[in-house]
Amino acid sequence: VLVALGILVISWFVYDLLYLSALAENKSATFISFLLLIGTSFGLCHFFSGRAAYIHMGGIFGTLMVLNVWVRILPAQQQMIDATSRGETPDYNLGLKAKRRSVHNTYMTFPVLFMMLSNHYAMTYGHEFSWIILLLLIVFGAGVRHFMVAKDKSGPWALVSAAIVLIALVSITTTHSNKSLIPVTASEHVSFLQARTIVAQRCMVCHSTHPVDGTFGPSPAGISFDSPEKMKIFADRIKFRAVVNKTMPLTNKTGMTEEERNILGQWIDQGANLE
DSSP states (O other): OOHHHHHHHHHHHHHHHHSSSGGGTTTEEEHHHHHHHHHHHHHHHHHOOOHHHHHHHHHHHHHHHIIIIIIIIIIHHHHHHHHHHHHHOOOOEEEEHHHHHHHHHHHHHHHHHHHHGGGGOOOHHHHHHHHHHHHHHHHHHHHHHHHOOOSSHHHHHHHHHHHHHHHHHHHHHOOOOOOOSSSOOOOOOOOOHHHHHHHOOOOTSSSSSOOSTTTTTTGGGGOOOOOOOHHTHHHHHIIIIIIIIIOOOOTTTTTOOOOHHHHHHHHTTOOOOOO
């Protein structure tokens, strides 16, 4: 928790000092910001779980947006209003600097919205290249937002760029690696009883019509494993979430082991037989 809070604080001061410096006037700050964004995305996704990293990046963006308004935008506007009220010529540089922060907030809007909803999209934060996907999502969101607000010819080009990034996102998130799975051989038959035992201990705590853990209510997302037939119906879903992306159990709260994930994967690869 202290590390997470520390990152939020440090992120604001680094960002704020960067755009208060002379670098902000010659666009160098934009390039530096992107490098810092790459480093932050990589660091978060390797220090925290993918799900936590996405939420934390959203927290960083949200913190920057709020402090931009309260620390830089509103005070600058108030100073200009006060100067005008006194009959003085307001410092228009304050308005330009406030506008820069407002533009930043505009571009962060869509990325923040997705990151706050990312828990529903395990194919992103659960991917082995989650940090790259996070960067692409930020670029995509900023590109779409630029198209919406741009009043010059850069708007259509931003939309084209966003479309290319979207294609890259779809391509990456629909490609999964099974390299973590133990290869299936004829002598390694996995019985339904083995798979059922794992699911009962690790999954049915939540995914049941009568869950032990009632945090998400009965049958979260409409999925329960109360019967063997339900396990077979949702076999592909089990493999995707528990074996490939390893985003279930949520935060691995039931302690599913790598060996258990491999056993489930083998059972499914062998046809998810109910024998």
